[in-house]
Amino acid sequence: MNKNICPGNVCAECGFRSSVFSKLSDEQLDQLTANKTFNFARKGETIAKQDSPIKGFIFLRVGLAKLTRVNPDGREQIIGIATPNDFVGLLSIFSSKSYQYNIIAIEDCEYCCVDYNLVMNLISTNGDFAKTLLEKISQVSDLMMGTRLDLELRQLRGRVAFIICYFANEVYKSPKFNLPISRREIAELIDMRVENVVRILSEFRRDNIIRIEGTTIEIVDPDKLRWIKMHG
Amino acid sequence: MNKNICPGNVCAECGFRSSVFSKLSDEQLDQLTANKTFNFARKGETIAKQDSPIKGFIFLRVGLAKLTRVNPDGREQIIGIATPNDFVGLLSIFSSKSYQYNIIAIEDCEYCCVDYNLVMNLISTNGDFAKTLLEKISQVSDLMMGTRLDLELRQLRGRVAFIICYFANEVYKSPKFNLPISRREIAELIDMRVENVVRILSEFRRDNIIRIEGTTIEIVDPDKLRWIKMHG
DNA sequence: AATCAATCCTGTTATATATCAATATATATA
DNA sequence: TATATATATTGATATATAACAGGATTGATT
Structure with missing residues (x-):
């Protein structure tokens, strides 16, 4: 990791x-x-490793990263996607000395790493800052929990629809986007098998709900997709 | 709700x-x-209601409560069990003005409700208190998230074994215990159907892994149960 | 260009789970 | 006590998903 000058705007405007x-x-x-240190991670590079000691607070400036964990069986599970302006790994930073998850770039990333002890001191001395942090943690935690709970009671079609809507609405804010993860990774993210991800995507294409061109996905029939997301 | 004198020890020893x-x-x-107010809730009574405004911090002194939510389809989902000394609903208290979940007693409960604004003021003025709170929230959140993620990739037998182990080890700390929830509630807790919960419990009994007498469950073969929990 | 590996895709089959149906048992209510 | 109502249980069947197999496509490396 390189300690660099941040190439973007100064922090006050970031x-x-x-x-x-x-x-x-x-x-x-x-x-x-x-x-703080400013860092790059190329697509595929690991930003933080599960079970390795926490060095600091990671703020994702640019790019996307996946949060993964290896479960006891050795099966890899993606638990969420981090987007720009996220504090990644905030969830477990106060309960553990080591990261609970891997953080891996799925696009080229720029991120800042803020010294752990300094933040801890600030919490002790600045209660309002602590409160903001509590709110942020709470939001992140709620969102993630809600997402997992939602996914749990959908079946496969609903989950695939969910994830397409997620990328379109939450991440890229456009009905047409470049899918940043492979079919295998989608499967790991929404707890299904690669073959079924592929099958259902093809099915959606056949039914003119989405268009697929290489790695680009475009939502053609948002109403039908939303219906499947809710009732599929 | 009654504002009463706490019948237990004074708070300093609680x-x-x-x-x-x-x-x-x-x-x-x-x-x-x-x-703070001290309150009772009889088995089945609601301590807090999803979407109702947050009045304060709820501290469960005695008894068990289930955290539930009604998902968009109207299906009820149990997301966790609160045990004595838990701060219930801590997860969402900083991100929302209303409870994200129902809190419902599954045993007779005693709980304290601490004034919301007071706690907020304490956070602003006492950074170390805020830090403790951050740690606690983080732990609760991690535990719950980890549990859901673990459950997600197990199949039915594994989930049932998981929940039996959970009550025996985490809640009652004994291989023999009184199951505080119905088959339906187990199903809602681990995302399966009542019939299958019943079926698999019977199966475990037939295979001499557990003994069932009325509402009492006793683990007879902990090794086999643990194996199923991990690999089933 | 040739080779290899990973990903993607489709069809077939096996398995796990949900659904339906019917009865028994417990629990509450009049 | 009688009656209703929720819960528990078991079997048969339908459906959803996983597993397996084989081929097509893409991307990287030599």
């Missing part, structure tokens, strides 16, 4: 500032900025 | 004190104690 750190004084923010 | 509020000064704790 998503970095606007979200979790908004309650810090200018002085405290300067202190933080001085104690 | 689980209440020992966990999340350990970093408070005596003065702050007194303040908190003065602003």
Whole structure:
């Protein structure tokens, strides 16, 4: 990892500032900025490794990353996708000395890593900052939990529809997008088998619900897709 | 709900004190104690209702409660069991003005409800308290998430074994216990159908893995049960 | 261009789970 | 006590999903 100058705007204007750190004084923010590293991760590279010690708070500036874990059977499970301006791994940072999940870039990423001890000190001295952090953690946790619970009681078609809508609405905010993960990874994300992911995608294409061109997916019939997401 | 004198030990000696509020000064704790209500809930009664406004922090002193939610399809899902000394609903209390889940007693319960605004003020003024809270939230969230993720990739036999082990090891700390929930509720908890819960329990009994007498369950062959939990 | 490996895709078959039906048992209510 | 109502149970059947097999396509490497 390289400690570099952040190539983007200064922190005060970055998503970095606007979200979790908004309650810090200018002085405290300067202190933080001085104690962070700026990093790149190419697609496929690991940003953090499950069970390895937590070095700091990871703020994803640009790109997408997957959060994965290897379950006891050795099967790999993707538990979520991190998008720009996310604090990744926030969930477990207060309950463990090591990361509970792998964080792996699925697009080229830029991220900042903020010193762990410094943040901990700020929490102790700045209660409003702590409150913001509590809110953020709570949101992230709620969202993830809600997503998993939603997925659990859908069957395969519903799950595939769900994930297509997720990328279109939440990640790319466009009905046409470049699917950043393989069929295998979709399967790992929504707990199904690769063959069935493929099959159902083909089925959706056959029924003119989506269009597939190489790695690009376009939603053609959003109503029907939404219906399947809810009732499939 | 009645505002009563707590019949147990004073807060300073209660689980209440020992966990999340350990970093408070005596003065702050007194303040908190003065602003809490003590309540009973009989088996089946609702302690908090999904989508209703959050009144305060709920601390479960005695008894068991289930956390449920009604998903968009109207199907009821149990997302977890709260045990004594749990802060229930902690997960969403910072991200929402209303409860994300129902909290329903499955045994007679005693619980305290601590004033919301007071806790919020304490967070702002006492950073170490905030940190403790962050840790607690993080733990709860991790545990719940981990449980759901574990359950997701098990099949039915594995899930049933999981839930029996859960009650024996985590809740009652004994191989013989009184199952506090119905077959239907087990089904809602581990995402399966009542008939299959019954069927698999009978199967386990037939195979001399458990003994069932009325509402009592006893684990007879813990090794085999653990094996099924892991590989079933 | 040739080779290899990974991913993608489709059909067939096996297995797990849900659904339906019918009865028994317990629990609440009048 | 009698009657209704929810829960528990078991069997038969339908459906959804996984597993297996074989081929097509893509991408990287030599």
